[in-house]
Amino acid sequence: MALLEISNLQISFGGLRAVDDFNLNIEKGELYGLIGPNGAGKTTVFNLLTGEYKPDEGIVKLDGRDITGKSTIEINKAGIARTFQNIRLFKQLSVIDNVKVGLHNQYQYSTATSILRLPKYFAVEKEMNDKAMALLKVFDLDQEAEYLSANLPYGKQRKLEIARALATNPKLLLLDEPAAGMNPNETEELMKTIKVLQKDFQMTILLIEHDMKLVSGICERLTVLNFGRILTQGDTKTVLKNPEVIKAYLGE
Amino acid sequence: MKSKIAAMSKTSRDNFKTYAMVLIVYVVVMIFQAAGLVSSQMSGLLVPLCVYATMAVSLNLVVGILGELSLGHAGFMCVGAFAGAFFSKITENSMGTFPRFFLAIVIGGLVAGIFGFLIGIPVLRLNGDYLAIVTLAFGEIIKNIMNVLYVGQDASGLHFSMTSATDLNMDGATGNLIINGPQGITGTPFDSTFTAGIIILMISLIVVLNLMNSRDGRAIMSIRDNHIAAESVGINITKYKMTAFTISAVIAGCAGSLYAHNLASLIATPARFGYNMSIMFLVFVVLGGIGSMRGSIIAATILTLLPEILRFMAGYRMLIYSIVLIVIMIVNWNPKSRAWLAEHNLSRFLFKKHHEKKEVK
Numbered sequence: 001m002a003l004l005e006i007s008n009l010q011i012s013f014g015g016l017r018a019v020d021d022f023n024l025n026i027e028k029g030e031l032y033g034l035i036g037p038n039g040a041g042k043t044t045v046f047n048l049l050t051g052e053y054k055p056d057e058g059i060v061k062l063d064g065r066d067i068t069g070k071s072t073i074e075i076n077k078a079g080i081a082r083t084f085q086n087i088r089l090f091k092q093l094s095v096i097d098n099v100k101v102g103l104h105n106q107y108q109y110s111t112a113t114s115i116l117r118l119p120k121y122f123a124v125e126k127e128m129n130d131k132a133m134a135l136l137k138v139f140d141l142d143q144e145a146e147y148l149s150a151n152l153p154y155g156k157q158r159k160l161e162i163a164r165a166l167a168t169n170p171k172l173l174l175l176d177e178p179a180a181g182m183n184p185n186e187t188e189e190l191m192k193t194i195k196v197l198q199k200d201f202q203m204t205i206l207l208i209e210h211d212m213k214l215v216s217g218i219c220e221r222l223t224v225l226n227f228g229r230i231l232t233q234g235d236t237k238t239v240l241k242n243p244e245v246i247k248a249y250l251g252e
Numbered sequence: 253m254k255s256k257i258a259a260m261s262k263t264s265r266d267n268f269k270t271y272a273m274v275l276i277v278y279v280v281v282m283i284f285q286a287a288g289l290v291s292s293q294m295s296g297l298l299v300p301l302c303v304y305a306t307m308a309v310s311l312n313l314v315v316g317i318l319g320e321l322s323l324g325h326a327g328f329m330c331v332g333a334f335a336g337a338f339f340s341k342i343t344e345n346s347m348g349t350f351p352r353f354f355l356a357i358v359i360g361g362l363v364a365g366i367f368g369f370l371i372g373i374p375v376l377r378l379n380g381d382y383l384a385i386v387t388l389a390f391g392e393i394i395k396n397i398m399n400v401l402y403v404g405q406d407a408s409g410l411h412f413s414m415t416s417a418t419d420l421n422m423d424g425a426t427g428n429l430i431i432n433g434p435q436g437i438t439g440t441p442f443d444s445t446f447t448a449g450i451i452i453l454m455i456s457l458i459v460v461l462n463l464m465n466s467r468d469g470r471a472i473m474s475i476r477d478n479h480i481a482a483e484s485v486g487i488n489i490t491k492y493k494m495t496a497f498t499i500s501a502v503i504a505g506c507a508g509s510l511y512a513h514n515l516a517s518l519i520a521t522p523a524r525f526g527y528n529m530s531i532m533f534l535v536f537v538v539l540g541g542i543g544s545m546r547g548s549i550i551a552a553t554i555l556t557l558l559p560e561i562l563r564f565m566a567g568y569r570m571l572i573y574s575i576v577l578i579v580i581m582i583v584n585w586n587p588k589s590r591a592w593l594a595e596h597n598l599s600r601f602l603f604k605k606h607h608e609k610k611e612v613k
Contacts, residue, residue, distance in 0.1 A: 050484060052480075072483045072484060073483060073486050073487070073488055076483075076484060076485060076486035077486055081484070081485065082484055084480075084481065084484075088478045088480060088481035088484075089477070089478070089481070090473065090474045090477035090478055090481065090482070091477050091478070092473065092476070092477050092543075093470065093473055093474065093477060097470050097473075098474075100467075100470055101470050101471060101474040101482070101485060101487065102485045104467060104470070104471055104485065104486060104487060105486045107467065109467060111463070111466075111468050111495060114462055114463060114465075114466030114467060114468055114469070115458075115459050115462050115463055115466075116462075117462055121466065124467075125466075125467075128467075146262070164481075164485060165484075165485070167485070168485050168486055
């Protein structure tokens with residue numbers, strides 16, 4: 001059974017079919033790419049998967065559980081975490097606090113505990129701190145833990161967003177254009193990090209990307225979207241050689 | 253002691269400085285008072301000063317930490333004031349001063365908290381300007397309801413009316429009018445002292461600062477910074493908005509109850525509980541630095557004492573007050589003046605180090 005099963009997903013905005021008859025199966029541990037020209041509906045698919053939009057039709061199953069139409073919070077708890085195309089960090093919080101917000105639902109203590117500073121507060125905070133530092137280390141951000149996240153350079157902000165998403169302990173990670181705005185060195189480093197996530201964290205990853213070097217370098221399978229419909233899907237090499245895909249990207 | 257302070261994290265050190273500042277001011281004022289150096293006019297200002305500083309902390313929780321603009325905070329203070337004073341009136345002869353006053357503060361906070369929770373349900377669905385305007389309306393509604401509320405007590409219990417005192421139908425012999433519509437509550441026992449005020453201010457500060465540096469506090473601040481991202485990592489936005497708003501209302505209610513026990517007659521006048529009061533609290537928060545509790549308290553202190561200090565200028569008093577306000581705002585927040593102050597190494601007197609930007613190479 002696939003980790004993520006999407007069948008016949010559909011949504012319209014007014015008269016526009018933004019996503020139509022979208023089917024996708026992602027196996028556990030897979031690194032899957034979603035590509036397509038601008039406006040093809042890739043981010044809309046992400047928004048449908050994370051509950052930002054409710055689909056008009058179709059079923060989304062995660063690990064066999066139907067999560068169609070659930071709220072963003074429930075979907076996150078069920079095991080889908082995402083990053084955003086335009087970085088959405090908690091800018092006035094420190095780097096480590098951004099990750100701690102991601103850890104929020106895995107560690108519990110009451111409001112009264114925090115106000116009264118009961119022993120449980122210190123115990124749980126220490127655990128959270130250790131866990132957050134361990135995550136930051138994976139992304140090579142541990143030196144900047146106390147910096148305001150807004151002051152990080154661009155590439156590190158992207159990494160921090162991934163770290164924060166990972167902190168929610170997801171089964172499936174959605175990355176929306178992780179390499180956007182990165183220089184070749186940063187992209188290279190990002191590819192390594194994503195590989196680490198797949199190998200060491202056994203993470204299943206679905207990513208949207210325009211950078212073909214990254215896509216062909218790390219994605220095992222691809223789905224190509226055009227005008228809200230699936231153009232083709234299959235393993236990366238075959239898909240990228242498909243003349244229809246080349247036509248969709250480069251025109252006639 | 254010194255090594256202990258050095259071992260604390262930067263935030264705890266900063267919080268410690270805020271607590272120390274309040275306590276030092278308290279000790280200095282007490283010494284001055286014992287030496288007879290404080291004029292009666294000034295000592296009359298001490299309790300309101302604590303009330304305003306507490307209100308500034310309360311509002312800063314909503315504006316600075318939650319990131320929503322509330323313009324109705326005087327309304328919560330009003331609820332707390334009436335609830336606390338009402339409790340003190342009905343238990344005046346049956347309880348000792350200390351437990352009665354303590355309970356009056358707690359009840360003021362609880363009732364205001366309930367109002368905060370109930371008002372929060374519709375209001376927190378909105379955001380930005382809309383939320384500000386709706387809170388403004390609620391603040392005014394509360395004040396106006398207090399102006400038409402009549403409550404009396406007789407042998408058979410409590411009587412309520414929204415029309416007039418005679419409609420209470422009280423037993424003439426034992427009847428005792430407690431809240432008399434536009435005349436409010438008179439004869440609340442004078443229980444408030446500067447010490448009580450400082451204790452309430454300190455507790456409010458501890459509550460807010462401890463909340464800020466906790467799991468809940470981070471959730472609240474994450475909503476402020478980016479609610480879409482907060483939701484995407486599983487933060488329950490409604491829950492944490494309500495938490496912050498309710499705690500803020502509780503603190504405002506305690507401040508209100510403290511305020512009421514310092515007044516001969518508690519009347520819900522616009523000057524005391526109207527929107528101009530809410531705006532004044534907002535001025536404290538903005539002037540002191542949004543999100544900075546210490547700044548709010550300093551701003552509340554300066555702006556409460558300033559009109560008194562300027563009293564000798566008679567008619568020009570409020571004019572000078574306004575000019576000072578404008579000048580402080582510009583000096584404090586204009587980028588050019590900030591740069592000039594930083595260049596001349598003066599910025600540490602004005603801003604928290606926390607906000608200084610670090611360059612990452």
